Amino acid sequence: MPEKTxxxxxxxREKAPGxxxxxEAVQFHGVRITKNDALVKEVSELYRSKNLDELVxxxxxxxxxxxxxxxxxxxxxxxxxxxxxxxxxVVNFLVREPKSFTAGVKAGVSTNGDxxxxxxxxxxxxxxxGEAINTQYTYTVKGDHCFNISAIKxxxxxxxxxxxxxxxxxxxxxxxxxxxxxxxxxxxxxYNGQQWNQKLLHQMKLNAIWRTLRASxxxxxxVREQAGHTLKFSVENSVAVDTRDRPIxxxxxxLARWATEYAGxxxxxxxxxxxxxxxxxxxxxLGFILAASVQAxxxxxxxxxxxHILDRCYLGGQQDxxxxxxxxxxxxxDNSCLGGGASLAGVVHLYRPLIxxxxxxxxxxxxxxxxxxxxxxxxxxxxxxxxxxxAGLGLAFVFxxxxxxxxxxxxxxxxxxxxxxxxGFHIGAGVNFL
Amino acid sequence: MNAAQDWEDVSLFTPYxxxxxxxxxxxxxxxxQTFLRMTSLPFNVRQRPNxxxxxxxxxxxxxxxxxxxxxxxxxxxxxxxxxxxxxxSHLSETQVADMRANISMxxxxxxxxxxxxxxKHDETYEKVTKPRFGSVFHWPLSSVLPFLKRxxxxxxxxxxxxxxxxxxxxxxxxxxxxxxxxxxLGTQKYLTGxxxxxxxxxxxxxxxxxxxxxxxxxxxxxxxxxxxNLIEFTKRVEQQYFKQ
Numbered sequence: 001m002p003e004k005t006x007x008x009x010x011x012x013r014e015k016a017p018g019x020x021x022x023x024e025a026v027q028f029h030g031v032r033i034t035k036n037d038a039l040v041k042e043v044s045e046l047y048r049s050k051n052l053d054e055l056v057x058x059x060x061x062x063x064x065x066x067x068x069x070x071x072x073x074x075x076x077x078x079x080x081x082x083x084x085x086x087x088x089x090v091v092n093f094l095v096r097e098p099k100s101f102t103a104g105v106k107a108g109v110s111t112n113g114d115x116x117x118x119x120x121x122x123x124x125x126x127x128x129x130g131e132a133i134n135t136q137y138t139y140t141v142k143g144d145h146c147f148n149i150s151a152i153k154x155x156x157x158x159x160x161x162x163x164x165x166x167x168x169x170x171x172x173x174x175x176x177x178x179x180x181x182x183x184x185x186x187x188x189x190x191y192n193g194q195q196w197n198q199k200l201l202h203q204m205k206l207n208a209i210w211r212t213l214r215a216s217x218x219x220x221x222x223v224r225e226q227a228g229h230t231l232k233f234s235v236e237n238s239v240a241v242d243t244r245d246r247p248i249x250x251x252x253x254x255l256a257r258w259a260t261e262y263a264g265x266x267x268x269x270x271x272x273x274x275x276x277x278x279x280x281x282x283x284x285x286l287g288f289i290l291a292a293s294v295q296a297x298x299x300x301x302x303x304x305x306x307x308h309i310l311d312r313c314y315l316g317g318q319q320d321x322x323x324x325x326x327x328x329x330x331x332x333x334d335n336s337c338l339g340g341g342a343s344l345a346g347v348v349h350l351y352r353p354l355i356x357x358x359x360x361x362x363x364x365x366x367x368x369x370x371x372x373x374x375x376x377x378x379x380x381x382x383x384x385x386x387x388x389x390x391a392g393l394g395l396a397f398v399f400x401x402x403x404x405x406x407x408x409x410x411x412x413x414x415x416x417x418x419x420x421x422x423x424g425f426h427i428g429a430g431v432n433f434l
Numbered sequence: 435m436n437a438a439q440d441w442e443d444v445s446l447f448t449p450y451x452x453x454x455x456x457x458x459x460x461x462x463x464x465x466x467q468t469f470l471r472m473t474s475l476p477f478n479v480r481q482r483p484n485x486x487x488x489x490x491x492x493x494x495x496x497x498x499x500x501x502x503x504x505x506x507x508x509x510x511x512x513x514x515x516x517x518x519x520x521x522x523s524h525l526s527e528t529q530v531a532d533m534r535a536n537i538s539m540x541x542x543x544x545x546x547x548x549x550x551x552x553x554k555h556d557e558t559y560e561k562v563t564k565p566r567f568g569s570v571f572h573w574p575l576s577s578v579l580p581f582l583k584r585x586x587x588x589x590x591x592x593x594x595x596x597x598x599x600x601x602x603x604x605x606x607x608x609x610x611x612x613x614x615x616x617x618x619l620g621t622q623k624y625l626t627g628x629x630x631x632x633x634x635x636x637x638x639x640x641x642x643x644x645x646x647x648x649x650x651x652x653x654x655x656x657x658x659x660x661x662x663n664l665i666e667f668t669k670r671v672e673q674q675y676f677k678q
Binding site: 210213214215217221224225226227228229231266267268 | 482483484486487488490498501503571572575579
């Protein structure tokens with residue numbers, strides 16, 4: 001490329017809308033392994049830009065999309081005038097392709113909120129069309145292990161956010177709420193896509209999981225009776241509308257998600273599980289944010305056998321009904337929690353940003369959760385009777401969109417004797433919070 | 435302690451005896467049932483596909499009394515003894531020691547012979563062991579789990595130096611056990627005389643299983659059939675405790 005001075009897009013923004021444009025060429029600089037057809041799919045829309053403003057905007061979108069699809073590690077769009085015609089433009093993408101191989105170590109937080117360390121290795125854009133292979137080995141401070149290998153293939157195209165992936169994993173985890181351990185060997189196929197002009201997020205999953213439940217010496221007999229090998233084949237379908245500005249701690253917007261899991265064609269498990277998530281957040285005066293979340297789950301056994309303890313609904317913990325032990329709200333037998341057949345949990349939050357903004361928040365909440373047993377004749381009545389309530393004050397720390405850390409002083413307000421209460425200061429960390 | 439008062443809500447957990455239980459597990463479950471019938475203690479049998487996981491140490495069968503779990507023939511006999519119920523009160527110490535030796539011989543030698551036949555002999559594994567062991571699982575676990583179990587049992591046999599034995603040598607081991615027990619029984623009603631003990635229960639469990647089991651290989655059963663007093667003993671115990 002000849003020596004030239006480039007300016008940021010803002011400099012021409014005000015003048016651009018009226019300027020007609022014809023894209024004469026789109027050039028990539030730095031491409032070695034990325035396939036030509038993949039790039040064509042990604043940028044062909046640029047040729048339809050009618051004016052300079054649209055071209056600037058679309059070039060930026062294209063550059064970002066190329067990176068988000070894992071096709072390129074870095075892409076910057078530079079728009080140049082064509083030497084041949086007055087209205088002609090040439091779009092140059094200066095790109096860096098993904099490294100041939102990546103490996104790393106990181107400390108993080110598991111979905112259950114335990115600190116964990118993971119070793120990962122992967123290869124991005126394996127075939128030059130954004131396909132990626134990743135492997136990960138994770139162990140948590142509590143001694144859980146997980147080995148995971150996944151392959152993902154994006155569907156390329158203008159502003160298309162859909163992909164298919166296949167994951168194999170093997171995990172060993174301890175479940176303190178019912179005094180047992182579970183080994184899982186699983187194969188999962190996932191489709192992620194968007195419908196209706198990208199407003200509706202759609203996910204479909206096929207799960208095949210071989211689970212081995214091992215009861216510890218202290219486990220209740222009701223847990224022990226379900227120990228052993230079970231095979232679960234299930235199909236999960238979930239649709240969601242998400243207008244939140246940030247996924248982990250939103251200041252405005254709503255999330256509505258409905259997920260259905262059906263198991264029963266093959267394997268031991270046969271049930272239908274519906275989960276409805278609703279979240280809403282709105283800014284208040286003085287920088288306050290009011291947010292509310294509701295999660296309702298319903299489980300129906302379809303076979304003769306009762307729904308396995310591993311498939312039931314659980315509540316309690318720092319991520320939903322704070323102030324109660326993790327997954328301890330449910331039908332109890334001795335010191336074990338056997339879960340339920342339906343659950344309803346809701347949390348109302350009030351946040352006030354502190355310094356640094358968008359990272360640290362003062363946080364007050366009121367949480368409620370209730371459950372119905374798997375055999376419940378009248379689940380609505382049981383949901384009313386089994387309500388637990390807690391409230392608390394504390395700090396919430398959000399690290400980008402990666403995880404959230406809460407330090408709360410909790411007061412369990414409504415509980416029954418035998419509940420596993422955790423009053424006082426507690427730390428909760430994770431990704432999925434109600 | 436009065437055994438009758440505490441002996442409430444007693445369940446014996448066994449695998450599915452007709453379709454799932456392997457020879458030696460079937461024999462142990464039958465032995466425990468026979469023993470409990472000899473003591474006239476009441477119990478229910480509950481058949482479950484996952485008894486090896488319900489059992490805290492994986493040993494079959496499992497006796498549950500309220501919240502107490504006891505596993506395996508010997509532990510159950512000991513537990514019942516602690517409750518004050520015993521079948522050996524009429525025996526001298528030497529006789530008790532002899533009886534214990536018989537139990538140990540059956541537990542170790544006869545069980546190992548049965549394991550060898552079930553897991554080491556290819557045809558028996560394919561036609562009997564694998565289908566029975568895998569019967570409670572769905573594919574592909576119905577193939578994977580028998581394979582893993584076979585590997586584990588073959589290691590155990592190797593630890594005992596049994597993996598290099600031929601079928602004839604294993605038959606000799608079985609013959610040795612049958613000969614000793616046959617000599618001990620003689621013309622008596624039970625191993626130690628007129629009254630049954632736990633050794634009789636265990637012996638009956640294994641002999642009845644060996645006589646009735648259908649295997650591609652009949653050598654062990656044929657060896658057993660030479661000892662007519664053992665066959666008679668088995669018929670007698672069956673008549674007395676299971677056909678009334």
